Amino acid sequence: MSSPTRRAWGLRMPRLRGSTAARVQSYLWVNVVGIWFSVLLLVLLRFVIGPSDSLRRDVLTLAIGGTAYGVALVLARRGRLAVAAGTAVGATWFVAFALTWTTPFLTPVALLVLHIPSLVLTDAFRPRTRRTLLPTSVLLTGALVMLGESRREGQAVHEPPSPMSEVLVGVFTVLVAAIIVVGIRDAVARLARQRRELEESRARLAVASIEARRAIERDLHDGAQQRLTALAVDIGRLGRVIEKDPVRARELAHGLQPQLEAAIRELRDLAHGIYPTVLAEQGLAGALSAAARRTRLPCLVDVDGVQRYPRDVEAAVYFCCLEAMQNADRHSGGSLIRVTVAETGAPTAPTLTFTVTDDGCGFDVDDRPDAHGLTGMRDRGQSAHGVVTIRSAPGAGTTVEGRFPRDGR
Template identity: 55%
Template sequence: MSDRAPHDADRPRRRSAYAEGRLRSYLLVNGIAIWVSVLALVVLRVFVTGESTTILRTIQVLAAGGVLVAGAIALAARGRQALAAAIVVVATWVVAVSITWITPFVAPVGLLALLLPLVIVADHLPRRGRPVIIVVTTVLSGTVVAVGSLQQESYGQTHVYSPVQALVLAMFVPLLVGVLVLGLRDYVQRLQDRTRELEESRSRLAQASVEARRGIERDLHDGAQQHLATLAVDIGRASRLWDKDPATAREVVGGLQGKLELAIRELRDLAHGIYPTALGEKGLPAALPAAARRTVLPCTVDARHVGRHAPAVEAAVYFCCLEAIQNADRHSGGTLITVRATDEDGPEVGLRFSIVDDGRGFDPGSSRAAHGLTGMRDRIRAAGGELTVHSSPGVGTTVEGVFPPGTRQTR
């Protein structure tokens, strides 16, 4: 598992970079295709067809779509992937329906064009808006077919069909089908990769669960169990001495309270590591400050505005924060640890948390570091979130996790 850890730790970053690159490539190709089509139609109108109203309207529609795609490209370059993806979907709607109305013989092209954005940019669309976009695209696909059928007769009365029309369909339909097939293949591959990652995470979590149970057994044996065994011996000794040597018996009994308190403290600390009472009763705003009070370095916590979430989410966030806090406290060499947790209202993020230290930092790709980060990342992913780690030697460390909307609960 440790040999694979560096690869696993870097995988989310590579997957995100790949998705962003795929979106930018699609937008760029889409924009180039639209403006090349506009240029070709302008040349055709000037040198071949003359003052064709149909071609002029087609140029105007394509230019409008090209402007929208250009705006989406600019937004994607600024990191606004969700908005860029939504704009390119709307641009496709406008172009597909309008072009089919103007030139109904291209209805098959418009129908295929409607499906491309959902296959290629679906991952970047706002989560809450995806159902609406899917429904609208489905309705528009029927609209394109209906418009193409209704306009065929009137178009045939005012236009003469030529081999150019058949050539346009012969060129664009295979191109769009090819892009659609490649997009579906890429989507299936991403699903397979995601499934494999989940299977690997499940295996690591199962192994971690076994190791945790063994750790609890060792802690019980070496800690509270030993103290309780000593108590049992002392109680037996006191009972035997009670009649023969009352003074010694009272001395032995007097020492029982301290040993009992030590055993209770050992059990309380162990139970806190399994699932703290404060987390179950009051959630993260109570549990995180309690964890911060056990550090050597100063540790500030701001989780005042976090509501209650699903128990699995709260547990994942708490134990991830706990491990990150302990790592920073023991190994960072810094002067301050800062923990923040917030409920956000954005369409993509419901709960966000971060642990920041100003220590010496480290290389997240190293085998030892990546092994620990993989365990934290597996815990967050198992609860439905994503974890990222930003660090390099000399600049401190930031551990950040996000969960999508929908995990908040009313209790």
């Protein structure tokens, strides 16, 4: 059992920390334990108050919900985070409406249950799904209240509430409200952390920009500038001996071309590191295909049908993919690297996405949050108004994903 779940039994509420995957798994653990604990309480209550059709239906409802949450937890552990979150949302909505139908006096609890996914699970979905989830939850709130009111009078006639009804509502309200408070606290903490990471990223980018300019200055001084200086000296010597010693002048002239070609080559290599020529001329398809030919491991590149994007976006995608490809090639120990670049969203507001995966040994991302390469990819993504995420686990390979909206939003 994970540490957040263990703390859930104590006086301190669990903290849904870490990556999105870790937080979703912690949330699912807490709910699996909480739901099955509630099932146990209701079964014990049945022995206290006697047989009750509504109580039996509540137990069945919670058992179905707890089983669905267990399936979602298994999916989350296998890396299928969006499917796991979708399963949990569906289970939550089912439990809310089923409880309201079978036991209308639990409508206040069901209302709280209905909004838990909006607080805790939204990060596991893509932005379009998030935008759909929130208004759907609002609409379902009205439907749930209507259902509860329509069922209340009929339920009171057929099965009057027991003296324990108020106690049940109070206990379950406290339990669900505690989960919501944890979710709100976690959301506030994540916003603060994201703001701090953004400020740190801007500071790192400023330092990296200064260091990059110094590196360019050093490379120019030690490379092309030295060759051009030597070339100027030889041209001066050529001018002095061209009439006095033609043989010597021809030797000097023959030596000028190799020096000039070497200087051009060094300048071209330097420019390639700033903004690759092949990227400017052929786009991401040509640049990534050329990079794939330089890896030791087989590398498959799929960049079909992608239009041209602003230079900063293409450069960020290229260098993030290049870093991920080099990491996979050097450290994964796998047998294949896959690079996919595609467009999603409406034609009027497309989003450029990339995915780099390998089938290597993987690693624990939470143990290396500040690794230079990983931090550099995230910083490059933020500099182009994009988001870069890294998913990996020991023995499960590594996936680097990025999303870059054309309009920067």
